Amino acid sequence: MKATSTPFLLALILFVSSWAISPIATAQSVAYKALLFTLYDSDFPVLKPDQITDLSKFQVLDTREKEEFAVSHLKGANWVGYDTFSMNNVAALDKNKPVLVYCTVGARSQEIGKKLKEAGFKQVFNLYGGLIEWANEDKPIFHEGYRTYQVHTYSKSWGIWLNKGEKVY
Template sequence: MHFSSDLAAQSVAYKALLSTLYDSDFPIVKPAELTDLSKYQIVDTREKEEFEVSHLKGANWVGYDTFSIDNVSGLDKNQPVLVYCTVGARSQEIGKKLKEAGFNQVYNLYGGLIEWANEKKPIFHEGSQTNKVHTYSKSWGIWLTKGEKVY
């Protein structure tokens, strides 16, 4: 019982933290709402070493520090795009750049890869499912409750 209340408290704290990271006018989509990722062009906005640990199935790596609009030249501006990173801050920034470049439907994955993994949604490494999640840093890693933390 004590264990589950700790998780509930952590979940509330994580949601409070996320509310400080997101702009209210940028659309988010929660992991539970995503039943079919194939409806989206998936864009991973983390650094290459993070992507190589694990990512969403079918994700296109575009980077953050190294991001250029050329990195998304193969995507269709009229089809929905799902951007994500570790928690959603970097992906929101890249999402804004995509909107400025003419992408019509851009959504940020609420809670990022950490929330995705915590909700036991599948993540992949070289085509195979994995439980490893690059949490960006140890301080962000405290929010991962399901999966193996990698820094």
């Protein structure tokens, strides 16, 4: 083999290996989007992580269970729960200020968001893809005031969608 063909072969191997990995990541992304499409109501507003530049503009509500919230959450998030949710949990909130609800993937938070809308909250948004999508987009999550990479993924089956971060069940 000629010395000049070695760089070509190396480049070919790198190209093929990157191509082999890329379709898997793309397929997972497409599959995740398809899953979310089945979970969300088309008439309930969502915001994607890249559409949010400043969380402080929102009243951020974590609609997961307390154990999930204790692992990590969005900065400044207030825990309101899902199974234990009560309108008393949000009595002090301003109904005219935007609210961002989230959970692991966005299904539970959408349900809590609907309850908020029914109670007169004017602007309620569901975080598209939930905490999993937030983490996958390299957005910061926190534990006791410090950035962490741990994400409670609800279960191992939901954990397959987390590409960035440490899965906690």
